[in-house]
Amino acid sequence: MNKHKISAALLSVLLVFFAGSCKKFNEANDNPNSAEKVSSNYILTYVLTQTAKSYYALGNEDAKISGTMQYIQIGTNENASAVNFYGWGHESWSGYYDILRNVKIINDNAKKDGNKFFEGISLVMKSFLFGMMADLYGDIPYAESLEAEDGVFFPKYDNQGEVYKGIIGDLKTAVGLFASLDPSKDAIDAGADVIFGASSTKWSRFANGLILRYAMRLYNKKTEMSALGVDIVQEFNSAASGALAGINDEPTLKFLGTTNDNSTPGGPLNSSNPRLYNKPSAVLVGKLIQLNDPRLQRWVNPVQQKWDMTIGATETKTVTNIFGESYTVKLMPAASAGDVDTSLYVGLPVGLATVDALVYNKGTDNQSYPPERNPYISYIHDRYRLNADPYVNMKLMTYSEVEFLLAEAALKGDFTVTGTPDMHYKNGIKASMDRYGVIGAAAGFDFDNYYNNPDVDLNDATDKLARIMEQKWIASWMSIESWFDWRRTGLPDLHTGPVAQFGDKLPLRYMYPSPNLDPSYLSNYEAAVGNLEATPNVPSGQSADHAYSKMWLLKSTGKPW
Secondary structure (H helix, E strand, C coil), X not given: CCCCECCHHHXXXXXXXXXXXXXXXXXXXXXXXXXXXXXXXXXXXXHHHHHHHHHHHHHCCCCHHHHHCCCEEECCCCCHHHHCCCCCCECCCHXXXXXXXXXXXXXXXXXXXXXXXXXXXXXXXXXXXXXXXXXXXXXXXXXXXXXXXXXXXXXXXXXXXXXXXXXXXXXXXXXXXXXXXXXXXXXXXXXXCCCCCCCHHHHHHHHHHHHHHHHHHCHHHHHHHHHCCCCXXXXXXHXXXXXXXXXXXXXXXXXXXXXXXXXXXXXXXXXXXXXXCEEEEHHHHHHHHHCCCXXXXXXXXCCXXXXXXXXXXXXXXXXXXXXXXXXXXXXXXXXXXXXXXXXCCCCECCXXXXXXXXXXXXXXXXXXXXXXXXXXXXXXXXXHHXXXXXXXXXXXXXXXXXXXXXXXXXXXXCCCCCCCHHHHHHHHHHHHHHHCCCCCCCCCCCHXXXXXXXXXXXXXXXXXXXXXXXXXXXXXXXXXXXXXXXXXXXXXXXCCCCCCCCCXXXXXXXXXXXXXXXXXXXXXXXXXXXXXXXCCCCCCCCCCCCCXXXXXXXXXXXXXX
């Protein structure tokens, strides 16, 4: 079995077992049913698969964050309020805490058994999950969150900065553990490790990569982190050489496509009706067209009907993209280019009213089409409607992310990293293209010619940080990391469309789960809400627990707005 794929049989057994140990208790604490008796190898598979699926779901083609970062739009009423118009509500975190309870079992068992490999992995996964939650919500239950056995049923919310401090400390500990393994007693089952197949080297690279991610995430808060005893710049410098060194180091889980549980959300095993309402955003499509970027054709289909000013009657032709994929396109005569988009690839503009989205780019065509099937707008690529595809997988971190982080660090000047901004920036773009099978597979494509485009080459950029973040945004296609980057830098410069529920700004955070009415819970919840800063986009009279409030990470930074 491929060690990077979900074992369908094993996962099915695990899901049956863990169905009895995932009971919700105040969203943050529980005592799982005797899971300590199960081998850590089995629990590890559950932790890795559930983490990968949860992370992927936050940014996939149906996710509100992908809409916010203008990768996709929804073409009909289906989820349009959240994706297109940013009408976000309370978000549960019980699934994340369920995974963390199982991580704790691995950690407890590892300490009891003296297995440093399991201990290191548990610290990495603990850091990944708590870091993701802090990124999403702000202050979260952390230090007390998994202490139900000790009678802590209503854990306090830790300050976001303290959570990040703990995360970086745990990741450093994990790196040290991976470097000192004793093969005679620190073994794990390679089949159970569906991410790295029991490679301690790759686990260490992942841990160091996460240190880079969080050190840069905290760059605007480095003074406050220093007061907490964490030197963000030094932590970045120390981890840089040990982070992901190529796409083969990426923590990846592939979809098998054999059952609904191990298939993509958009494939027929999970979506009996194809998700044709998922449209590529005009912002992304326009940028990729401008740059003549071949990744467009990995992610987006041509339109089914294309306006053409050079013809007088309807024609049908076969269009073959640079990867050898063929499509039938009907050419429609257009009187004026100003009335319609004549491109072969057409995205849906951001934030259109639903009635306008349904007829976008129809021009003089008065024919009625089903709501999701306007043929003058592209669909996202067919691969996102398959149960599995080589280019649709679950990645917890990418090599391109690491290279863009190094490029940004080299540009800032107060970090000490090997290499120039241009070198790392170029590596980041190339890594993204390698991941999507562009280089060597795209007919006629030459990477150096692409890079020499004045709109791509870093040396031609007036604002080099904006250029780095634009390419990182492209490379982060349907990943939540681009949202976290945008919050920190305000880049790329994205704007709402004609319809946005809370004004002309993009949202900043996830709202906490709907509050439990127990007074002990409410006191902790209200203290956390009190640490949030309501922006003018939060309607008067509403709680500061709002998608448009600033968490500690963003307060007093002037970012992203």
